[in-house]
Amino acid sequence: xxxxxxxxxxxxxxxxxxxxxxxxxxxxxxxxxxxxxxxxxxxxxxxxxxxxxxxxxxxxxxxxxxxxxxxxxxxxxxxxxxxxxxxxxxxxxxxxxxxxxxxxxxxxxxxxxxxxxxxxxxxx
Numbered sequence: 001x002x003x004x005x006x007x008x009x010x011x012x013x014x015x016x017x018x019x020x021x022x023x024x025x026x027x028x029x030x031x032x033x034x035x036x037x038x039x040x041x042x043x044x045x046x047x048x049x050x051x052x053x054x055x056x057x058x059x060x061x062x063x064x065x066x067x068x069x070x071x072x073x074x075x076x077x078x079x080x081x082x083x084x085x086x087x088x089x090x091x092x093x094x095x096x097x098x099x100x101x102x103x104x105x106x107x108x109x110x111x112x113x114x115x116x117x118x119x120x121x122x123x124x
Contacts, residue, residue, distance in 0.1 A: 005086045006103055008096045009076040017044075017074045017092065024088035040080035043101065050075045050100060079103045 011017035018035065022028060026035045026042065035042055048070040056067030080086060086093075 002081065004079050004081060004103070005083065007078040007080075007086060007089055007093050008099060009078060009089060009092045010071075010073045010094045011092050012073055014047075014074045017076055020089065020092040021076070024085060037078075037080070037085065039082045040078050040085055041103070043077040043103075045075040045077070045101065047074065077101060077103065 009017065009020070011020055018028075021035055021042070024037075026037045026040075028035055035044075050071045051068040052071050054067040054069050058065050058067055078085075078089060
């Protein structure tokens with residue numbers, strides 16, 4: 001099984017996050033402006049997407065809902081197998097007790113899938 005290193009990142013601004021990612025070896029595509037790394041996956045989270053409980057409770061249609069507010073800062077998630085890359089992101093890495101967004105952890109081995117030949121989509 002593959003061991004992944006999943007990192008939660010936080011910086012004060014998008015510019016600070018971009019600077020940290022580039023310093024760690026991410027590359028900015030000159031045409032699209034997208035950041036990528038040959039040994040990592042990156043998920044940039046739009047402002048307001050990461051939230052925390054406010055302590056307030058709101059009742060909607062008889063259901064109690066926990067109030068939430070955005071966590072300040074700019075957030076991202078990185079998945080890699082490269083310990084050196086993970087170490088280079090230490091300045092913006094944060095520990096999250098209960099993350100809202102995580103990478104899928106179930107990996108399927110290629111031999112687990114059988115494609116049926118002779119059909120349009122590989123099924124019967």
